[in-house]
Amino acid sequence: MSGTVLVVDDDAAIRTVVAAALKRDGHRVILAASVAELHERLAVETPDVLVTDVVLPDGNGLEVVATLLRDRPGLPVIVFSAQNTLATAVRATEVGAFDYLPKPFDLDMLTRAVRAALAKARSGETDFTVTEAGPGSLIGRSPAMQEVYRVVARVVANDLTVLISGESGTGKELVAKAIHDLGPRRRAPFIALNMAAIPRELIEAELFGHERGAFTGAQARVAGKFEQAAGGTLFLDEIGDMPMDAQTRLLRVLQSGEFTSVGGVRTIRADVRIVAATNKELPQLVQSGLFREDLFYRLNVVPIALPALRERRQDVPLLARYFLERAAGEGLPRKQLEPDAIATLEAYAWPGNVRELENLMRRLAALARDDRIDASTIRDTLGGTQVQPKASGDARLESAVHAWLDHIAMTEPQSLDDGTLYDRLIGDVERPLIEAMLTRHGRNQLRAARALGINRNTLRKRLDTLGIEIDDEISRGSGS
Incomplete structure (x- = not known):
């Protein structure tokens, strides 16, 4: 499927590379280097797809897109930007962009996005907009986190069920909260329930509430998490630890949208968005008979896989400085990281992921004697032998090699x-x-x-x- 693509970027090299890739894919390409040139091209051309950078010499690409789509609501727009934050990704979809690509991007990804945009436009579907959203709170500029941002930006405006997977400490609840805070349910409650922290015999009562006298000790009616989250989001953490009988009841609620409290007879409407999370491999639990297959598919509508911190080492300096600044804002002494300390942090394996890094920074803010933290202080705080300092690039390359070997071992x-x-x-x-x-x-x-x-x-x-x-x-x- 080919078409006419208008590419807007003030970098001549990027325009040339993108144009070459799109031409190889069979498209006609029009180029512009500024907002002014964009409007000049649109005065005489009718492109099928617009591809634009955010930062242009004479304006903001996102503001231009928002204005442009009022007059051309059927024009699919692909936005790319070096401002690789969740807020940028969400804002791009908020103004009506069809897709968002962080710089540097893979040319194959761009050509696939253009093909998908053409297909969607020619199918007659012209509504690409996402409802109003606020700023995100996730931190990271690594390619792995950019993919997380792209998925989050696409799901915030709808009620699709999301299943977040990742190791402990990777920030699953933070992603769930971002989906809630950026979506249309943000003014309603965000209620979290950790399945691993609730006694098995009480999970159903926690989820659906109970009536007075439903069981020994039930002195009054208590609303469950589904009722407490009415109109908002219910976050079911560590869903892999949910008992089979509770899984069956949850499945019925997801299928029917209704439930009754424990000991009750009145049907209650479940007006909530479900976001679930797990640090376990649910497909393996399904194969082992420990998790219902039909429930897994009900939950796994939109999967989001969070990378371990060792898989996004380039984000470590950004996160570490953020946690130190936040600690200072809470009244702890202000500290700074020396370059060798940053290299040491990047080289560490982070078995506890982002949570471990946050705890380390808070501990250093409170206990480190000097205002500037060096590598030896990091090693001493972590236990000395756990860290083998190396150049940050080498650490990232080593992580990539291990990931490659893991893939070969599996396939x-x-x-x-x-x-x-x-x-x-x-x-x-x-x-x-x-x-x-x-x-x-x-x-x-x-x-x-x-x-x-x-x-x-x-x-x-x-x-x-x-x-x-x-x-x-x-x-x-x-x-x-």
């Missing part, structure tokens, strides 16, 4: 011993490295080769071997 376990791992890893790394350098240098082969430390002929051979296509016009650009 092709026989490959772990067949003697091909070295060549396969080098091959898997070489292609994205070359693609990344070409993108950074506007697809100019000479500049990319210099940055890689190889000559242009070697780069050309590797491009041919790897099947990487280069637009000849771009390759003949300045300096080539």
